[in-house]
Amino acid sequence: MEEIKDHFGRTFKTLRISLINTCNLACTYCSYSNDDDQKNNAVNKGNNLKTKELTDLIIRLHERLNLGSIRFTGGEPLLYKELPALIEGVRKLGITDLNLTTNGLLLQKQASALKAAGLTAINVSLDATDPLTFFMMARRHGLEQTLKGIDAALHAGITVKINSVIMKGLNENQVIPLLKYAADQQLIIRFLEIMAMGHLHGKADDYFFSQAEILKLISTRHRFTPVQRTKSATANYWQTEAGHIFGIIANESQPFCTDCDRLRLDAYGNIYGCLSSNQPISIRDISDPALLDLSLKEALKQKQTIKFTGSKLSMLHIGG
Numbered sequence: 321m322e323e324i325k326d327h328f329g330r331t332f333k334t335l336r337i338s339l340i341n342t343c344n345l346a347c348t349y350c351s352y353s354n355d356d357d358q359k360n361n362a363v364n365k366g367n368n369l370k371t372k373e374l375t376d377l378i379i380r381l382h383e384r385l386n387l388g389s390i391r392f393t394g395g396e397p398l399l400y401k402e403l404p405a406l407i408e409g410v411r412k413l414g415i416t417d418l419n420l421t422t423n424g425l426l427l428q429k430q431a432s433a434l435k436a437a438g439l440t441a442i443n444v445s446l447d448a449t450d451p452l453t454f455f456m457m458a459r460r461h462g463l464e465q466t467l468k469g470i471d472a473a474l475h476a477g478i479t480v481k482i483n484s485v486i487m488k489g490l491n492e493n494q495v496i497p498l499l500k501y502a503a504d505q506q507l508i509i510r511f512l513e514i515m516a517m518g519h520l521h522g523k524a525d526d527y528f529f530s531q532a533e534i535l536k537l538i539s540t541r542h543r544f545t546p547v548q549r550t551k552s553a554t555a556n557y558w559q560t561e562a563g564h565i566f567g568i569i570a571n572e573s574q575p576f577c578t579d580c581d582r583l584r585l586d587a588y589g590n591i592y593g594c595l596s597s598n599q600p601i602s603i604r605d606i607s608d609p610a611l612l613d614l615s616l617k618e619a620l621k622q623k624q625t626i627k628f629t630g631s632k633l634s635m636l637h638i639g640g
């Protein structure tokens with residue numbers, strides 16, 4: 321069967337599944353307000369997919385795309401009750417690179433079940449090592465719980481990386497402490513440039529803290545050299561003289577659309593070919609393979625040529 325490809329040679333190999341569009345934190349850059357929730361309900365159509373329906377959709381996507389990896393995200397994916405069962409089901413399809421992006425609050429309880437189910441690696445979001453700044457960023461307390469979650473995942477034998485969104489005027493003073501925490505734990509950390517999504521659409525500039533600014537801050541403490549980028553990666557990486565690897569996801573300063581291989585599936589059975597797209601393409605009720613192909617080709621057209629251009633949907637709603 322002919323591979324679904326665009327004229328840049330891009331195809332879909334990584335499936336990012338948003339399992340749920342609710343969350344137990346309300347991060348300032350993601351959630352509209354303290355009690356956000358469904359203000360932007362553009363994609364909240366119908367009922368969430370049941371685990372069986374979701375597994376069937378994954379099977380059909382995998383048959384067509386020969387997926388290399390899956391990342392479970394959200395909203396907060398650890399609120400999805402049947403995650404271990406889902407992971408087990410997907411692993412049986414032969415997809416063994418199975419990853420999770422989480423805020424880590426519920427990780428302490430779930431880490432060993434996730435490992436047993438076959439999860440490969442976890443990216444934990446952590447924007448501060450200081451409880452007050454954590455609260456300011458997340459609008460909830462939870463630093464200690466998140467740190468315990470990271471410990472539990474490591475104890476269970478799961479590889480962990482840290483993601484830290486850096487916002488000018490709010491938590492740039494956390495770059496050095498976060499880097500130190502990660503180095504002490506021997507974890508890779510990636511700092512994220514803020515993205516103009518949801519309520520930040522058109523307003524993100526005020527908070528933008530660039531890759532260059534992050535590197536400048538780090539250079540006051542460490543010497544570092546660049547690491548060769550891997551194809552389709554979101555992050556650029558560097559290694560400090562002490563051997564610690566850190567990265568920056570520079571959506572604005574150093575975009576990575578040219579070899580993007582990511583397809584998104586939300587909790588309602590809609591696909592998106594690009595994080596910049598507000599247009600859901602429903603594949604939930606499609607059983608005809610030719611129609612699935614058409615939908616995937618349509619989704620591939622949503623990809624950007626150069627960089628992320630902003631979205632009215634927040635990560636909470638499209639799936640981060």
Ligand SMILES: Nc1nc2c(ncn2[C@@H]2O[C@H](COP(=O)(O)OP(=O)(O)OP(=O)(O)O)[C@@H](O)[C@H]2O)c(=O)[nH]1
Pocket residue numbers: 391393421443481483512515553554555569571580582595628640
């Ligand atoms: N523009 C853009 N940014 C993305 C995309 N996927 C992830 N990101 C950015 O990368 C951040 C971290 O994403 P993760 O869920 O950790 O996934 P990842 O970076 O692909 O993970 P690794 O495979 O471990 O490198 C997100 O919060 C976004 O800022 C994408 O498809 N497009």
Ligand SMILES: C[S@@+](CC[C@H](N)C(=O)[O-])C[C@H]1O[C@@H](n2cnc3c(N)ncnc32)[C@H](O)[C@@H]1O
Pocket residue numbers: 343349350393394395396397421422423443444445483484485512513514515516517520635636639640
């Ligand atoms: C939407 S969250 C979903 C998974 C989980 N709740 C978590 O926080 O890891 C996925 C990632 O998106 C990032 N994110 C959300 N909104 C963002 C924004 N406006 N700019 C940059 N990153 C953002 C978060 O920091 C997190 O690392």
Ligand code: SF4
Pocket residue numbers: 343344345346347350351394395396423445635636
């Ligand atoms: S970034 Fe993750 S933890 Fe924070 S509000 Fe969004 S979905 Fe929740």
Ligand code: SF4
Pocket residue numbers: 576577580581582593594595596622623624625626627628629
């Ligand atoms: S903005 Fe779109 S094309 Fe660019 S990396 Fe993100 S998902 Fe891929």
